[in-house]
Amino acid sequence: MIGFHVDGLSIELRTKKFQARFHGADLYELIDSDEHSLIDHVPGNGPAPIELTFMGDETHSIGNGQDCQITVKQLSPFLVHIYLDDPEGDVIVRLSLDDESRLHVEPSASCLRMGLAAVRWNLAGISPDCKLVAPLYQGCRQSLDHPLIANESFSWPSVWEAPLAVLEGNGSGFYVYNDDCGYRPKNLLVGHEKDPHCLRFETQALGPWMPNQSVGGQSWVLDCFKGSWEDGASAYKEWLWRTSDAEKLQSKRPDWVNDIRLxxxxxxxxxxxxxxxxxxxxxxxxxxxxxxxxxxxxxxxxxxxxxxxxxxxxxxxxxxxxxxxxxxxxxxAADPAHPLFPQFQPYILSSITSGRLMGWRYDQKNNRFPPLPQTAGALCRFPDEKTMAYIHPGLSLWxxxxxxxxxxxxxxxxxxxxxxxxxxxxxxxxxxxxxxxxxxxxxxxxxxxxxxxxxxxxxxxxxxxxxxxxxxxxxxxxxxxxxxxxxxxxxxxxxxxxxxxxxxxxxxxxxxxxxxxxxxxxxxxxxxxxxxxxxxxxxxxxxxxxxxxxxxxxxxxxxxxx
Known part of the structure; x- marks a missing residue:
């Protein structure tokens, strides 16, 4: 029978394509319909299923500590809420099935403390037979412990160009994608100090982080597939094309675009x-x-x-x-020497971690890139150098x-x-x-x-x-x-x-x-x-x-x- 079955803190999920088992929020077993083991680890060992990060790159593990109280509540055969009451933050993980029997995992968190930056959903114990195929710099296929990607963080959308990770095994595998239509910040982290075969899916709060006390609202979609990575990526592509109205956009392209050969x-x-x-x-x-x-x-x-x-x-x-x-x-990019720059200046981008104004400065004479000046006067003080400040594109005047x-x-x-x-x-x-x-x-x-x-x-x-x-x-x-x-x-x-x-x-x-x-x-x-x-x-x-x-x-x- 398709759906969730809850027994205390144990959650079992069966669909036509896979069987999954959770202990609390910890997805510790994933087996596809051909009985290939795709995720397998001992509950409570390894990385916590949830992490909260605060300003200053401070991280707290949630979901497997002795002070964390866990409650699981099944609301229907297709909807489960997991409550993690931890001294560092309250977390709710919403598990649901869509019409295609894909699993949706939506973690959200709140706390009294300010400076909450992100909530991470960790998938540990991924089979070493699975390689990551992801739109990182247009595409790569690497083992999770390969030095090109191990212990690295990939930011969306400049590096992680679509929020999709395909884990490709021998003729089968599973995928995770984010179905956020609001273009909210997210990251992919590969590996964990306790398990190199781990992926961490990060939902960030919009800046500024200093006063922030809650984060969430993004759903991660998981399902299994048979075949190659194209089969694993097809569900996300279908979602992307449908939600972006891609066929309409495609019809507006100039005809000559497809004639270009060089x-x-x-x-x-x-x-x-x-x-x-x-x-x-x-x-x-x-x-x-x-x-x-x-x-x-x-x-x-x-x-x-x-x-x-x-x-x-x-x-x-x-x-x-x-x-x-x-x-x-x-x-x-705007040059401080431009006559309209004073009108753009209040909307220079500010780094979410340091608060510094963002942009670049190039000292051509000495071939060096000093930091962007942080005062109105200094921004215009170097006319013999190239200086560019980054303006927020939400500004309609810009x-x-x-x-x-x-x-x-x-x-x-x-x-x-x-x-x-x-x-x-x-x-x-x-x-x-x-x-x-x-x-x-x-x-x-x-x-x-x-x-x-x-x-x-x-x-x-x-x-x-x-x-x-x-x-x-x-x-x-x-x-x-x-x-x-x-x-x-x-x-x-x-x-x-x-x-x-x-x-x-x-x-x-x-x-x-x-x-x-x-x-x-x-x-x-x-x-x-x-x-x-x-x-x-x-x-x-x-x-x-x-x-x-x-x-x-x-x-x-x-x-x-x-």
Whole structure:
């Protein structure tokens, strides 16, 4: 019989696909319909089923301590509440079954103490035969104890690009995803000091944390599957496409998007490069990302996007050749030297852990990145350096100013595409709500407006995730913890195109950086992008890269032509 059976603190759940056993909130046994053991540990041993975290990275285990009082109440065959009365906090874990007999686990917590940051649901004792397949940097498949992911935390949505974890075994496995339509902050943590084969699913409170005394409201969905990771990811994909109205969004994409066969990143304003490329491949199938097109230098005076004479001439030349041109913009960076900056200044993002203003400063003369100044005077004190403050996209003044300036450039240059930098950057911040919007909601509002500009233009951005894939047609994607150079153990990465499986029908991925193929490290990056189903993508700065391509560069060109 499908449903829960409760006996004291013991909870047994049976569905058509699996059998699960809990002791209190501790899911200690998960067996699929073919009797494969997917989770197995002794109740009370190992990590606690629930953890609460407070400001200062202070963590308390809930659910297996001697002072924790546990009560289980069954409200129906398909609904159970678990009460954890602990000296550090009161926790309620809601267990339920949906119409597809998937298990929903919703932990919530409250306490008198201020500074409550997050509640974690821990799944310990995962079978060593199961590997994690997840949209981390577009996709990987690794053992939970592999050094690339062990004891790491992956933030949503910039790194953990969709709240989905597939545990793939030998022809079967299980998955967990979050069905939050409110874009609230969450994280995935891999491993625990008491058990390396543990996943921790974290629900965060919106900032500020200092006065906060409660957290929860997000449901984690668990079910088993037979087959490969695609079968495990299909339920989340169906949910994502349904809740985002993806088919409608897909119908609004410009027709030419699917014709692109080659993306050239960070293209210099050299018409000879265009001539050489045009002799190699039909320009109508090439997308150019152009960083140096404005009157101002790169990464200065944002949000002013006035074209410069050189940029106008180069873009016009490229368009006449047939290229699709994608000039570079930024979605939330503002230069303190910009005349409107005083109006944006009160809405600079504030770090949820330190309270510091967020952004960056680059001392070009000494090639160093000092901290962003934290006073109004100091923000404007370094005119010879590059300084950018991050503005909360919930601020309508910011979005309207940015959209208007981008629209002017789109119309003046007759653009078929535009690139908006840093659209992967959605954080949980101290000032989480501006004009009743989170950062995620502000980003989506901005991208929606840009998608309505005349044309409409195809939108490119940085990163690809469950948020920005809704309006972006192209995305520069980062490789696993290897933004500009390859991280330790990168050669052991098993890239799996789960990001392309989830998002690729709406948003095509491209390589981000260090993708010239000039050395073994760059060659490996190009090969990894290919395994992740990215568009053939190359960084190009001089004509000889086309006339005398290195072997890796030529291989990408050949793939574009195939």
């Amino acid at each position: 993306a050239l990143q960070w293209c210099e304003n050299d018409t000879a490069i265009l001539d050489a490329v045009a002799k190699t491949i039909d320009p109508k199938k090439v997308l150019l990302h152009i960083p140096h097109w404005r009157r101002d230098a790169y990464d200065t005076n944002y949000p002013d996007y006035t074209p410069g004479e050189e940029g106008i001439a180069f873009i016009s030349y490229a368009q006449k050749k047939g290229f699709h041109v994608m000039p570079h913009f930024n979605y939330f 979005r309207r100013t940015l959209t208007a300036n981008i629209s002017t450039a789109v119309n003046q240059l007759d653009l078929s595409a535009l690139f908006v930098d840093q659209t992967l950057c959605v954080f949980n911040v101290n000032n989480a709500i501006v004009e009743n919007m989170t950062m995620a909601e502000g980003l989506l509002s901005l991208l929606n407006d840009l998608a309505e500009l005349a044309g409409p233009p195809a939108i490119g951005g940085e990163g690809r995730n469950e948020l920005n894939m809704r309006y972006q047609s192209f995305a520069q994607t980062h490789l696993f913890n290897s933004h500009h150079g390859n991280c330790k153990y990168f050669e052991e990465l098993d890239p799996v195109p789960i990001g392309d499986y989830l998002f690729g029908e709406l948003c095509r991925s491209m390589a981000y950086g260090n993708n010239s193929g000039k050395d073994d490290a760059s060659k490996l990056r190009l090969e990894t992008h290919e395994k992740l189903n990215a568009l053939p993508s190359l960084a190009i700065s001089e004509i000889n890269q086309i006339l005398k391509p290195n072997p890796a560069f030529k291989q990408v060109l050949d793939r574009a032509l195939a």
